Amino acid sequence: MSKDEVFKENMQSIGDFTFSKNVASVFDDMLERCVPLYQEIQRMIVEMAVDFSVDGTNVYDLGCSTGTTLLNLGQNIQSKVKFIGYDYSEEMLAKCKQKLDEHQFPRDYDLICADLNQGVHIENASVVTMLLTLQFIRPLKRDMLIGNILRGLNENGCLILVEKVLGEDSFFNRLFIKYYYDFKKRNGYSELEIAQKREALENVLIPYKLLENRELLLKEGFRYCDIFFKWYNFCGVVAVK
Ligand SMILES: C[S@@+](CC[C@H](N)C(=O)[O-])C[C@H]1O[C@@H](n2cnc3c(N)ncnc32)[C@H](O)[C@@H]1O
Numbered sequence: 001m002s003k004d005e006v007f008k009e010n011m012q013s014i015g016d017f018t019f020s021k022n023v024a025s026v027f028d029d030m031l032e033r034c035v036p037l038y039q040e041i042q043r044m045i046v047e048m049a050v051d052f053s054v055d056g057t058n059v060y061d062l063g064c065s066t067g068t069t070l071l072n073l074g075q076n077i078q079s080k081v082k083f084i085g086y087d088y089s090e091e092m093l094a095k096c097k098q099k100l101d102e103h104q105f106p107r108d109y110d111l112i113c114a115d116l117n118q119g120v121h122i123e124n125a126s127v128v129t130m131l132l133t134l135q136f137i138r139p140l141k142r143d144m145l146i147g148n149i150l151r152g153l154n155e156n157g158c159l160i161l162v163e164k165v166l167g168e169d170s171f172f173n174r175l176f177i178k179y180y181y182d183f184k185k186r187n188g189y190s191e192l193e194i195a196q197k198r199e200a201l202e203n204v205l206i207p208y209k210l211l212e213n214r215e216l217l218l219k220e221g222f223r224y225c226d227i228f229f230k231w232y233n234f235c236g237v238v239a240v241k
Contacts, residue, residue, distance in 0.1 A: 004030040007196040017200040019065075019089035027066050027095070033187035035132065036180075036231045042069065044228055045160050046076045048238060049127045052158045053079040057126035062086045062116060062149075063133025067096035073129070074100075074107040081127075083109040086120060117141045122152025131162040134213075135205050146220045153241040159222065162229070162236045165210045176232035210235050 004026040017023075023030070031038055053059055059077065061069050064085030074083055087093050093111050100109070114120070117138050122128065128149050137145055149159055167173030181194050189197075208216070210227070214237060217225045222239035229236030 001029045001032075002026045004033065005193075006030070007193040007200070008190070010192060011196055014196055014199045017197070017204045019087075019092055021091040024066065024089065024091040024095050027092070028068065031065075031068070033189065034184060036183055036234055037229075041131070041162055041229055041236060042072050044236065045069065045129055045131070045162075046072050048158065048160060048228070049073050049129065050077055052127045052156075053077045053081050054126040054154070054157075055080045057124050057154060057157075058082045058084055058122075060084045060086065060122055060125055060128045060152075062120065062128065062130040063136070064096055064111070065089075065092045067099045069129055069131055070096065070109070071099060071103055071105065073127075074105055074109070075103075079126075081107075083107055085109070085111045086114060086116065087111075088113060088115045116145055119144055120148045120152075122149055125149075125153045126157045127160070128153060128157070129160045131160075132164065134161060135163050135207050139206055139208075142216060143220065146216055150220050150222060150241060155241060157241050159217070159239045159241075160228075160236070161213065161217075161239070162234070163213060164205065164207045165213065165233055165235045166207050167233065168209055168211065173233070179232050180234075207233070210237075213237060 002025055006023060059073060059081045064070050064087050070083055070085050085096060090113055093113055096111060167176050184194050214225055217239040222241060225237060225239040228238050
C-alpha cells in the first residue's frame, strides 16, 4: 500500500481537495490513517448488509472509491445480488477495477462514473452504502439524493451512511476536532500535513451535525433510523425504508 504523503511538503498555495490520480494512488493508506476504527466500521457494515441483502436485488455503494467496501460486501454477502459502485472520479474507479480484478471478484458487478450532485438512479435495491461521501455532496443537493435513494430501495431495504459530523455545539465540536487531530498525529501525520489538508478540505467537505443527518433521512421518508457507530466527530447511521 503506497503511503499518503499528499500534504507532506510545504505548499505555496493550497487548492481545493480533489479525488485525483495522486490521491487515488495512496487512498487506501489515507483511509486507514484518517478514519478512526475504519476496519471495524467495514466489519459492521458488512454484518448489516448481509442481513438486509435479498436474492435478486441490487446492492449499491455510492462513492465507492478504490472498492474496499464493494470487495468486503462481495466477499461476505451470500445472497444472489448485483453490486453497483458509483463514483465521479475516473482515477478512483480505475483503482477499484484493478483491486476487484486482483481479488478475482467473483460477483456480478457494474462501476458507474457519475456525479451524485446530479442525483442517482437506483432501482430494486436491498442495500445502499454511502461512506464518507454525502459530506462531499453540495448541501442543496442532499435532500434530492437521499430521496432518490429512498425511492430506489425496496420495502425494508436499508441505507448505511457513515459521515464526518459536526459536534452538536461548538464546545464539543472544538474538543472532538482536537481529539481527531491527535489521532492523526498518532498515525504519523505532521502538524503541517494536518493543517494543509484541513485547508484543502475547507470548501469541499461540508459536514452536518448528526441530528441534521438523522432529520434529513426521516424527512425524506425512512421509517427507522439509528446510530450504529460514533467516535467523536465520526458517525454511522443505518436507516430502513
Ligand atoms: C472519502 S471517499 C469515500 C470512501 C469510500 N466510500 C470508502 O469508505 O472506502 C469519497 C468518494 O466519493 C467520491 N465523490 C465525491 N463527490 C462525489 C460526487 N459528487 N459524485 C460522485 N462521487 C463523488 C470521491 O471521488 C471519493 O471516491
